[in-house]
Amino acid sequence: MEAPPVTVMPVTGGTINMMEYLLQGSVLDQSLDSLLHRLRGLCDNMEPESFADHELVYLLKGQQGNPFILRARRSLAHPTAPWHLRYLGQPEVGDKSRHALVRNCVDVSASHSLPDFLNEMGFRMDHEFVAKGHIFRKGVLKVVVSKLSRVLVPGNTDNTEPLSLSYLVELSVLAPAGQDTVSEDMRSFAEQLKPLVHLEKIDPKRLM
Amino acid sequence: MQQREEKQLEASVESLISRVAHLKNSLQSFIYKLENEYDRLTWPSVLDNFALLSGQLNTVNKLLRNEKTPSYRNQVIIPLLLSPDRDEDLAKLTEQRVPVFSHEIVPDHLRTKPDPEVEEQEKQLSVEAARIGPEVAQKQIQTMNKLCSSLLEKLNNPRDDREAETAAIRQNKPSFNPTDTTALVAAVGFGKGLSKCRPPGPVNTGHPGQPMMTGGPTLQQVTIAGTSGHQAGMGASVAQQQPGQPGKMPSSIKTNIKSASGSMHPYNR
Numbered sequence: 001m002e003a004p005p006v007t008v009m010p011v012t013g014g015t016i017n018m019m020e021y022l023l024q025g026s027v028l029d030q031s032l033d034s035l036l037h038r039l040r041g042l043c044d045n046m047e048p049e050s051f052a053d054h055e056l057v058y059l060l061k062g063q064q065g066n067p068f069i070l071r072a073r074r075s076l077a078h079p080t081a082p083w084h085l086r087y088l089g090q091p092e093v094g095d096k097s098r099h100a101l102v103r104n105c106v107d108v109s110a111s112h113s114l115p116d117f118l119n120e121m122g123f124r125m126d127h128e129f130v131a132k133g134h135i136f137r138k139g140v141l142k143v144v145v146s147k148l149s150r151v152l153v154p155g156n157t158d159n160t161e162p163l164s165l166s167y168l169v170e171l172s173v174l175a176p177a178g179q180d181t182v183s184e185d186m187r188s189f190a191e192q193l194k195p196l197v198h199l200e201k202i203d204p205k206r207l208m
Numbered sequence: 209m210q211q212r213e214e215k216q217l218e219a220s221v222e223s224l225i226s227r228v229a230h231l232k233n234s235l236q237s238f239i240y241k242l243e244n245e246y247d248r249l250t251w252p253s254v255l256d257n258f259a260l261l262s263g264q265l266n267t268v269n270k271l272l273r274n275e276k277t278p279s280y281r282n283q284v285i286i287p288l289l290l291s292p293d294r295d296e297d298l299a300k301l302t303e304q305r306v307p308v309f310s311h312e313i314v315p316d317h318l319r320t321k322p323d324p325e326v327e328e329q330e331k332q333l334s335v336e337a338a339r340i341g342p343e344v345a346q347k348q349i350q351t352m353n354k355l356c357s358s359l360l361e362k363l364n365n366p367r368d369d370r371e372a373e374t375a376a377i378r379q380n381k382p383s384f385n386p387t388d389t390t391a392l393v394a395a396v397g398f399g400k401g402l403s404k405c406r407p408p409g410p411v412n413t414g415h416p417g418q419p420m421m422t423g424g425p426t427l428q429q430v431t432i433a434g435t436s437g438h439q440a441g442m443g444a445s446v447a448q449q450q451p452g453q454p455g456k457m458p459s460s461i462k463t464n465i466k467s468a469s470g471s472m473h474p475y476n477r
Contacts, residue, residue: 024393031383057399127399148395150402163395163402166388196383204397207390 020088020105021173021182023190023199026166027145035169035196036134039143042192043136051146052076052132054157056115058123070123072114076130076157083110091203100183101201105174130160133167140182141189144170169197213278220277227271231264285318 027035040048053073060068073084089104110117115125133146145167149160171190175182190199238257241249271277292310299307306313321327337345394400 024389025384026389026392027384028382028388034383127402129395129399129402148392150395164385164388164391166385166392168389168392168396198384198386198389202389202393204393207394207397207400 016176018105018107018174019092019102019177021100021102021175021186022201023100023171023186024202025169025190025193025197025199026164027169027197028166031196032145032167035145035167035193038193038196039134039136039145042189043138043141043143046137049135050077050133051135052130054128054130054151056128057126058118059126060121060123069126070118072110072118074112076132083112083114084108085110085114091205098180098183099187099201100173101203102183104177107174125154128154129163130157131168138189140173140175141186142172142174144168144172146170169193169199171199216276217278217283220271220274223271224268227264227268231261231268234260234264287314287318290314 036048052075054076055071055073058070058072060070062068069088071086071088073086075081085108087104087106092102092104119125128151130149130151131146132149133144136143136145147167148163150163151157152159152161171186173182173186193199234257238261241253241257287309290309290311292308294307295309298309306317322330340348391401395402
């Protein structure tokens with residue numbers, strides 16, 4: 001059960017179909033400071049924003065092969081803030097020369113009854129993790145540097161263990177479908193972060 | 209003959225004065241900038257100032273080395289009149305820096321020997337040079353020349369293998385680990401390495417480090433479509449805690465699917 005392809009979706013007012021352009025990389029813990037300094041210099045001048053989020057990934061298994069995936073995210077730093085629900089489609093297999101991973105993206109906010117609601121709908125939580133890090137912005141570009149930790153006891157976010165000795169670095173842009181100039185900007189920004197981080201298009205299907 | 213030399217001397221002194229005046233002006237403006245505008249100063253503009261000063265020093269040097277310039281060492285300056293009175297003309301000429309041509313300023317301004325400390329250092333250097341002997345000195349000169357020429361060559365000819373050299377040097381301190389990248393992306397993408405949520409059944413949380421295989425089909429199993437190689441790989445990395453569990457797995461799959469399709473989901477397309 002997947003969302004229909006972009007071209008078929010009628011724009012009947014309301015939301016525009018947003019695509020997420022994504023480049024990912026990682027940086028070792030000991031080089032984190034130099035990366036943060038460089039990002040501080042390259043990105044828009046604002047107070048460095050840190051975040052601590054708990055993300056739960058829900059699956060709806062249908063009769064066909066691929067399950068439907070929804071990602072629910074809540075802030076550990078701001079417990080009263082609303083939950084954030086996100087759907088990410090399959091990466092678009094466009095031309096290979098496109099520099100970023102492009103996929104359909106739908107974002108909504110939700111109340112605190114979201115986990116119960118999803119359970120009632122038939123979704124089952126597949127996995128969860130805690131992400132803590134910093135977020136930077138440059139125009140429409142968003143850079144997220146986060147440390148992923150696995151939750152040892154389901155539901156208990158205090159008891160976490162880091163997944164690896166690196167921070168995940170993601171460069172993303174949310175843009176309406178069809179704007180391909182975005183990936184050029186992303187690539188030039190990624191060039192500026194070399195050789196500290198190599199941001200590249202990583203196809204998740206290849207990693208399975 | 210002497211006339212020509214005098215004319216040459218005069219001309220060279222004039223040009224030297226003008227060059228030194230330029231140098232003095234740029235130094236003055238630079239000092240002013242450093243003292244008053246230091247918070248607005250950017251490194252490139254500081255570099256520009258230094259470049260300007262260096263260029264002007266270069267022109268002064270070139271002027272001194274010019275063959276038309278007579279040797280100043282042969283000239284002697286003797287003060288003819290010293291007076292403790294203020295001299296207005298002199299003050300105007302030197303921009304109020306030397307108002308009085310008296311006994312105090314003469315040793316400073318008409319000095320020909322270097323400072324005592326500098327003289328001491330020069331003496332030490334010449335003693336050192338005499339000590340090592342001419343052959344060693346010649347060899348040192350040759351090594352120095354070779355180093356300079358190789359450096360110049362490297363700087364002037366951009367080479368492709370310079371990239372490889374610098375990349376090799378940087379390998380010593382990698383700032384990212386590609387395996388970590390793949391691990392993290394896999395974790396965010398589809399939960400590889402993260403503990404899965406278990407449907408009701410015995411939950412074993414004794415080994416927090418190991419990802420546990422749960423009862424229901426996980427994301428990986430469904431999308432991989434059960435290729436044996438993958439299964440073997442996953443089996444190796446995961447500890448099967450309950451051997452009875454595989455027997456239970458097919459039944460829980462059926463139950464889940466039954467409930468989803470049986471209730472005729474209103475959102476089914």
